[in-house]
Amino acid sequence: MNGSPLHAWNLTPTQAIALQRRLACRVEREDRLDEVRRIAGVDIGFEQGGAITRAAVVVLAPGEGAAPDGAGPGAAVPGLQVVEEAVHREPTRMPYIPGLLSFREVPAALAAFDKLAVRPELVMVDGQGIAHPRRLGVASHLGLWLDLPTIGVAKSRLCGRHGEPGPERGDWAPLLDGDEVIGAVLRSRAGVKPIFVSPGHRISLATALHWVTACLGRTKLPEPTRLADRLASRRGE
Incomplete structure (x- = not known):
């Protein structure tokens, strides 16, 4: 599923930072999506005191009418069903360094994707x-x-500034770095601390917000990442 290798992983932190700056220019911030029939959720856990990286991918199929033409961010995805799960474990490649987590986590995630029999059209991370x-x-x-x-769905802020979103589910405020909008602070559940949504690749912020909001269930996290989080945190399988 991974296609041609993008780069080597055995990099120093200085090399990794330089590579991030180069790769960021290749990220597409506008919509380039096929019809979304399957949505994958991805989360990474660690075992043995961090020595083993455990990547989990859960693929869900939305019910009919998940993305009708003109649907707004509040549209619901009925009947999300798990169609496949994959877990991959491998030795952790890089220590925890803020801002360089992808070099620690993505290799294991790619290996988990390689185990899937189906290819999703959208990925929430x-x-x-x-x-x-x-x-x-x-x-x-x-x-x-x-x-x-891909869409980033984070529980905390890494960078940027923002106002407080409204109190109701679906309320959001822009996440800004200078004058640049880099994401949204989304109230995913009334009365609960917000989550941080940002475009990953091949998607706009508006569409990212639509899909995250559409995949919300009864908890704070959208179902794809909630289920991946649960699978990534399991032990002893």
Whole structure:
């Protein structure tokens, strides 16, 4: 599923930062999506005190009418069903370095994608997209490797500033770095701290917000990343 290799992974932090700056120029921030029939959620966990990286991918199929023409961000995706899951474990390649998490996490995620029998049309990643100091978070980096539309869905802010979104589910405020809009601070559940949504690759912020909001269930996280988070945190399988 990964296609031609994008680059080598055995890089120093200085080399990785330089590569991020080069790759960020290749990230597409406008919509280039096929009809979305399957949505993948991706999350990364760690085992053995961080020595083993555990990547989980969960693929869901939306019910009919998931993305009707002209549907707004509040449209619902009825009947999301899990159609496939994949887990991959491997030795952790890089220590935890803020801003360089994709070099620690993406290799294992790519190996998990290689285990899938189906190819999703959209990927939601637990992490940042372009809401990153060098505009290449985990979702953007993974999207470039897979050549798929990706969305970053993060639980916390990495960079940028924002106002407080409204109190109701679906309210959001722009996430800004200078004058640049790099994402959205989305109230995914009334009365709960917001999540941080940013385009990863091949998708606009408006469409990213649409799909994240459409995939919300009863919890704070959209179903694809919620289920991937649950699978990534399992032990002893």
